[in-house]
Amino acid sequence: MLTDLITSDEPALRDRPLAQACAGLSREQLLAEAAALDSFRRTSGNLYQRVRALFFLHALHRYHLAGEPSENNGRIPFEGYRHLLARRFPEAIDSFLESQLEQGSGDAISSALAAAYHQLAFQTLADQVRKSVRTVRGNQWMFRMGHPAEHPLRIRRELLAHDGHSYPILLERTPVRMDLTHSAWSDIFFLGMDFPEGAKVINVSIDLAIHGSNKEPKPPVSAYLRVIDRPVLRLSSIDLKATAEIEALADVFDFAKDYLGLLKAAVIASGLIPPGIEGSGKPLSEILSMLVGPGRGLELVSSVNHIPKGSRLAVSTNLLAALISACMRATGQAASLTGELAENERRLVLARAILGEWIGGSGGGWQDSGGVWPGIKLIEGSFAAEGDPEQGVSRGRLMPTHHVFSENEIPSAARKALQDSLVLVHGGMAQNVGPILEMVTEKYLTRASAEWAGRGEALSLLEKILTALRSSDIRPLGKLTTENFRGPLQTIIPWATNLYTETLISRAEQEFGKDFWGFWMLGGMSGGGMGFIFDPSRKSEAQARMLAIMAETKALLRNALPFAMEPVVYDFSINPHGTFATLLSGADAALPPDYYQLHLAPLLRAEPGDLTPAQRAELTRFASLSRSNPDFSGSLSNLLETLVPSGGGSSPQSGALAELLEKWGFDHEQHESIRRDLLADRIGLARNRLPAITDITDVLPEDYTDLTRTPPSAETVALGKAALAGGSVAVVSLAAGAGSRWTQGAGVCKALNPYAKLGGKHRTFIETHLAKSSQRGAEAGATIPHVFTTSYLTDGPTREFLESHSNYGYPGSLHLSAGRAVGLRMIPTERDLRFAWEEMPQQALDEQQQKMRDSLRTALIGWARGAGEAGDYTGNLPLQCLHPIGHFYELPNLLLNGTLARLLTERPGLKTLMLHNIDTLGADVDPGLLGHHLAGGAALTFEVIPRRLEDRGGGLARVNGRPRLLEGLSMPREEDEFELSFYNSMTTWIDIDRFLALLKLDRAAILAGDTNAIAAAIRQLAARLPTYLTLKDVKKRWGNGQEDVFPVTQFEKLWGDLTLLPDIETAYVVVDRLRGQQLKDPAQLDAWFRDGSADHIAKLCGWGGRG
Amino acid sequence: MKIHKAVITAAGPDQRHLPLQTIVSTSGETKPAIQLLLDEIFAAGIRNAALIVAPGQTDAFRAAVGPHLSQIEFIEQPEPLGYGHAVLCAQDFTDEEAFLLLVGDHLYLSNGETSCVRQLLETAEREECAVSAVQATREGKLPYYGAVGGKHIPGSRDLYQIENILEKPTPTVAEQELITPGLRQGHYLCFFGMHVLTAATMRLLGEALETSGNNLPLTPSLAAAAKSGRHLAFEISGQRYNIGEPYGLLRAELAMALAGPQRDEVLTMLVELMATSR
CATH class of the missing domain: 3.90.550.10 (Spore Coat Polysaccharide Biosynthesis Protein SpsA; Chain A)
Known part of the structure; x- marks a missing residue:
């Protein structure tokens, strides 16, 4: 019975590939197995056994029953489909099974059952992660707090020390992370919670600078927090050039209203505005009054120093972690207001970042907040034990453990050798890794044979990579990361590579021969953030060449693959602190220059008499910083440029559009007629339909x-x-x-x-x-x-x-x-959008x-x-x-x-x-x-x-x-x-x-x-x-x-x-x-x-x- | 172990005048709050008390303590250097003996016949160790209190072995470090403002003074004492009223009145007030 594969304690049986177990079974036998699995998943109390049964059922219907000759193709009941759309998966399955009973099994009904089982499996896993995040100690209270008077957090006194001009600024700077290996995406929560012994990642915290910018690498992620004299939450993202003053509680929970969703998720996950208070209808000012004092509010500013999206360096997760860390320090949830965080505080920041990602509707792996920790570390899954919320539910805990390697374990020579050999790049592609993570989970749970062997191979490679690192030997390390990419990663997910990556590797091999030591895939897939390892004597040359090779290859493939940006080469260094905070006060209390570009232009356009004292102080501060702070050189003229935009008339783009329209036979008359019909509701989405009769x-x-x-x-x-x-x-x-x-x-x-x-x-x-x-x-x-x-x-x-x-x-x-x-x-039209x-x-x-x-x-x-x-x-x-x-x-x-x-x-x-x-x-x-x-x-x-x-x-x-x-x-x-x-x-x-x-x-x-x-x-x-x-x-x-x-x-x-x-x-x-x-x-x-x-x-x- | 001495702190910058506020007791008498507190401790068996006051406040307190003057020693805290420092000012007074510690701006009302102070003294004398009175408090109130985490003493309903003490923790920290099995979710054992401490705590305070700068809190020394010796938390059957918080005095007075013979009169007054207020 296939259920034995799920319930057995014997690894040989438990890890037997489903496809192998199904080989040779007749259609009737497969249907009987499906019935037994369905009955098992309804009664099993063990979450992961239920989920495995669901994935087995998906695979049976998708790969073994569908496509096989059957009496008839059958129909899919619309009622079941409606349940499916509304995420009522159990009801959808019941409806499809009933239909299968009535009309016999067939391709159509199997496709519907496969989809429903698949979605229910992922829903079950997501629910469990969510439950675990909520039950992590330190997170629970945030879901209980429902009234401003119950708010248990208070801003630290140090942040209320007004110097006559402004409040001090808490600056949190956080490195990003790169992973030497993630052991075949083993940092996916579902994997770590079922297979903690196989969840292992070597993760390095790094500072960055764009190669050629003549700047020293520094922690790329920054979060700034300060008290303001208005009862609002003022959020600004420097990189997205977005800012908002939030006055209503509901807007804090409205993530897609603007580009500030990540900052809002941080405000919520850090407990400043706890998730439990959503929908309470209370004024935001009342909550802020408890938190910061009557009439006061908070300002939060984020910056990632222009690192592009899709870098595979977990920039957004580490930014979320930096924001959460700053908010937690500011409210006494971390003992240390400044400096590094203690280990228990880092773990809590991780738990909150996982929560924040869930709140914001996104989600990465559990290693992504690696920048919170310093240096090079081994992050591993751990078994659930007595007292854990996961005990009795899953084999592993939600939260991994971090072992930061000491200088004795990985000597500084090894760290330097790594820095001297690795050319770190962003290839320019930005792709969605989500489907890959789903594929990995499914293959793991059904123990696809090649996948399972690949997973084992990836784990043994981790040990070898560690050995190479300990012995400061980067040449074999390059060979191993390449082996990892060519072997287990592509065995499990062939889509981890693409023609662009393959071309880059092959050109690096051609140009550098034996001095090209290897390729290193960062994160979930290649094409964005990647590493190329060279003989240190040629690193500088390789940085220049890789930039040129990427630009040439991109030009060749620009119409074939989705590129989001021009390729970039980074300078990097290993960060020894992890996330680190400083308190800026007096003349040092400055926000980044781009912040002032964003905020001061409207003030300069306002009538001088309308400015508040705080706004005047801000202008004075900016003027003084422009004169004295080298980081602000040129910002005054940039600000003036934003006030007086250059040029005028039509843009070059509008000219190009007109040319294209002319060239490709645009019919103006027909276009205007369609517009008239559209506005008069003569055509529209609803009008596409045939009459109801x-x-x-x-x-x-x-x-x-x-x-x-x-x-x-x-x-x-x-x-x-x-x-x-x-x-x-x-x-x-x-x-x-x-x-x-x-x-x-x-x-x-x-x-x-x-x-x-x-x-x-x-x-x-x-x-x-x-x-x-x-x-x-x-x-x-x-x-x-x-x-x-x-x-x-x-x-x-x-x-x-x-x-x-x-x-x-x-x-x-x-x-x-x-x-x-x-x-x-x-x-x-709004009408058509609403119809759709x-x-x-x-x-x-x-x-x-x-x-x-x-x-x-x-x-x-x-x-x-x-x-x-x-x-x-x-x-x-x-x-x-x-x-x-x-x-x-x-x-x-x-x-x-x-x-x-x-x-x-x-x-x-x-x-x-x-x-x-x-x-x-x-x-x-x-x-x-x-x-x-x-x-x-x-x-x-x-x-x-x-x-x-x-x-x-x-x-x-x-x-x-x-x-x-x-x-x-x-x-x-x-x-x-x-x-x-x-x-x-x-x-x-x-x-x-x-x-x-x-x-x-x-x-x-x-x-x-x-x-x-x-x-x-x-x-x-x-x-x-x-x-x-x-x-x-x-x-x-x-x-x-x-x-x-x-x-x-x-x-x-x-x-x-x-x-x-x-x-x-x-x-x-x-x-x-x-x-x-x-x-x-x-x-x-x-x-x-x-x-x-x-x-x-x-x-x-x-x-x-x-x- | 018998406890004969009490230390009451009233020197904090925010509480210097609060104990002098007059209030109507459960028996209908109008007295300063400090006198009510002293009535309770002396009725519970305490023989002598030290009152820690701010410089220049001795006379005002001397006038407020009423019939208990002879049993009281007034000690001025020269500078406001923290709660721990205020307690340490009574080191000579306590003289290696265990003592009852109270804050001057709290009033207590027992749920039963035995007063809150009596309940605590009986427990400390029976267990022969330091005991802090605590009350299960919901997490929204954590910014106001010290809180403890620990385990039930087997066979006891209201006694806990203290494992950790934190001053005004955030619930984030409390959830991780103040785990007390058996409490309702989101509730913590918070200090009731009443402890029986031993000479060991005084010694620890004395040691901490050397590195404390201008603020010597009590909680870290309590936490250290709890780690080195037996220190229990006792879930008291009663209510505390902090007359220093907004409407605290009003709440305390109403509580006293509703617990006394004038209950009906006060209830009628409240109803009239509600009916006629805007």
Whole structure:
């Protein structure tokens, strides 16, 4: 029984891989095991046993039951889906299981069960971490305090010693941390709490300076705290140039209202405004009065000295820790007001930082507050013991233990040698590590065999790294960190590396040969913060070269990978103190120069008579500091510049936008008409929907051919093969998009993204599609013309990329079909935002994350109102302001831009096009499907796949009795989609002549190239199709690697809507999921490799000479 | 061990005049607060008391102590150098004997027949060691009191072996260092303002004086004494009234009145007040 793997005390059985235990089990046996596991997880009192059972159940349904032949695919009950969205996971599971009992097991229901078990498992783990954080001694009281009169903290007297001008300033300076190894992400809370003996990290506190800035490394994180003579909380983030005076208690708990969420989390987690008082309705001034005295308030200022986001040095966690530490010292929660913290105080700061991250809806690993401790330390998990809140719940404690290595253990020579060899960089990529942490947890809990072996290997590497460090021998250390990266880390998570990192390593190897000692991945994944270890004699040269290599490589890959900033090289030194505080008073009581830039400009614009004495004192202080303090040199002139902004008129960006609009065929008239309709509520998200009386039902067997159950006959395959050999088919890959989900709206070309390693190398989407066409062509003894459609965003980069890669050695003709129409994004209307967020079903988030999202959405509605609803969206890079106007236009563009004419000239016998999305990696010119299309004689043959839970956004339906593809946007009722058995893969076989006939055109007209006539025909056809209004997320980058995501309005016409036209004959064919599924999100990659999808694609590909 | 001596501190900069405030006792008599306190200690068996006062305050206190004058020694604390220093001023008076220590700005009301001072003296004499009176207090009040952590003495309902003493701790520190099994969540054993101390504490105070600068608190010496000898916390059955806190005097007077024969009259007055106030 699989439950034995969970309950056994025998390591051999307990650590047996699930996949191995399931091998050879029949479908019936698997279902029986699933029933037993479900019953076990309902009754087990042990948290981790329950969670393991849930992950087992997820794996059974996702990898063992789904995809296996079953009686029917089945339907997912809408009721269960609603429970899932509302995070009522147990109810969702019950609903799905009931449905499984009624209709039998099948692919659809297994996909739903897999999702529900997966989410319940993570919810259970997150709840436990949250509970443990709340029960850490020292944190508990904060959740009980509910009235200002009960506030038990008081500001220390030292901070109230007003010198006649101002109060003293408490300055907390904290290093950041880098980890030599995290033993395969063993610092994830869930891992440490179940496998404390395997949770080990070597963590180093470091000071930083940007290389070339001629500054000495110093603790990069600073927090300033002082008393002010106003009953408010004044929060300022120097790096984000954000400041706010908070007067209402509710605003302290409103994290996404501004950029001050981290400071607010610190104020709450440090107990200044304890979490228990949220919602009490009491005035903030009353709380501050208890804390600081009547009429007084507190000011908190943060600075990270311009270190960019995504540095993998845990900057934000250490900043949170610095802020919390300052607040705790100021209120007597740490005995030491200044200097280093005692060990018990550091531990409490760690506990509070974990709490703060939870409150702020984020979360890192337990080693991230490492900067609070000094020097080099071993951080380890520890077993729960008598008296611990975790006792009886989990094997390990939430909080790890820290052993700071003494000079005897790791001599100063070793520390110096490390400093002299390591080139520390930020590669410029900023990526979300969240999905990786989830994958690691799941693999650990199901004991995936390679993962489990890798974990063991990582632990033994830690010991070797420590030995190398103790003996001051950095060369083997470099070898070991490289081994760690190449071995266990990538065994567990292949996505820890990427083409950018691989290129950097290989160039470092080429240029420095034996003097390049190794690569070191910092944090959760590579591409951002990284280390390159060199012979000390060449470190200085290596710093300069790595900066140049990174810049060159980034330039090559800038359109393929999401870069957030220019690469940087750091100077660093090991910090011997950990977090450290000083009390600045008198003339020394100065905030950082940028603080004054932020605060004094408004004061200088005010009437002198309106200034308060405190504001006057601040101005006087700044004037005096500008004269006497070298750190303030130049700040006076900077301040004056902010008062008198230089330049005027239109920005260069607005000029570039106008040029782009002109170049890519922007239709001003249509744009204004859409704006009028939008403002008059004639179009909008709600108006995308068909009338409520529309009859929507599932298709009947006569509406489609199911090739998964009845494969094409030998004659049909032969027909397809003959067509291939005769050169009558070409492929059109849609590569005009940015793949919003792939990079969360980063605006890179998805087609060029090196998404994963196949056949031993990172492959781009474009390369994969060419490799399939190449292989099919070779099999048929012919070449297949291949077209990639492009847009304003992808055309230039794709041309450049293909040229630099010599078309990947593709033997056939290759064409780029440039887009011929573009839209300008608009600021959404409040009506549409509210419809999307309040009327449409939404996946509810975890409690704190949901609060963050609600707060953010309120802020975004405010932004839309303020910026002007339905106004042009121009406040971003020009390319981020444009949008493609829907994939309906992709094929017509071929006609307009002459690509089809070129194809027909090159291949007069060309009869069929296979059109597919860039992320449908399984789509290829399969002779059976081609033969089926040709034999059927339809103008358009659409490929559909059996629906799973994740296949949302429409499908094949009978609409008012007629089969057609129905877009999710136009469904009048959410539940209708759950009645549909098939999902549209978008892959379409097109009979060129019959498609032209629909446009009332023919080959001669195309070859004649009368673009006016062609354009008129396309306009006429387009007018018969619905226009959808959609909201898309677009990233706006600013500052040092900061990113904001804005919802914008755009419109589109969709290819599948051709099926609603009565005068074109369409057919539908059900294909295998491996062929029809789309790769939309990097979080899918792991399952994609695990369930055989990747192998399937690799088999279809002929990598040619370049593979 | 018999306790015959008491030390009452009234020299703090904020409390010099508080013990001189008049108040109506439970029996309906109007007296200075200090006299009420002295009534209680002498009724409990104390023979002599030292009153630590600020320079120049002796006469005012002499006039306020009423019939107890002959049993009292007045000691002026030359400078306000902390609570511990004030206690140390009575070193010659206590002369190696155990003594009762009280603060002059608190009044006590027992829940039963035995007065608070009597309860404490009986406990100390029975256990033959230093005992501090404590009361379970919710964490919101921690900024006002010293607090202790410890374990129940087996077989006793209200006695604890003190393991740690902290002065006005934050709950953050208290949760970690003042763990006392059996108390309600968020409650700590806080000082009641009443201790029986031994000569050992006086010696420790004397040692601490050398490095104390201009502030010698009592708590660290109590904590040190608790570590080196037997020191118990006794959860007293009674209430304390700090007449120094806002409305403290009013609360104390109301408590006295409601515990005495004028209870109905005072309740009626309160109802009338509520009915006619804005």
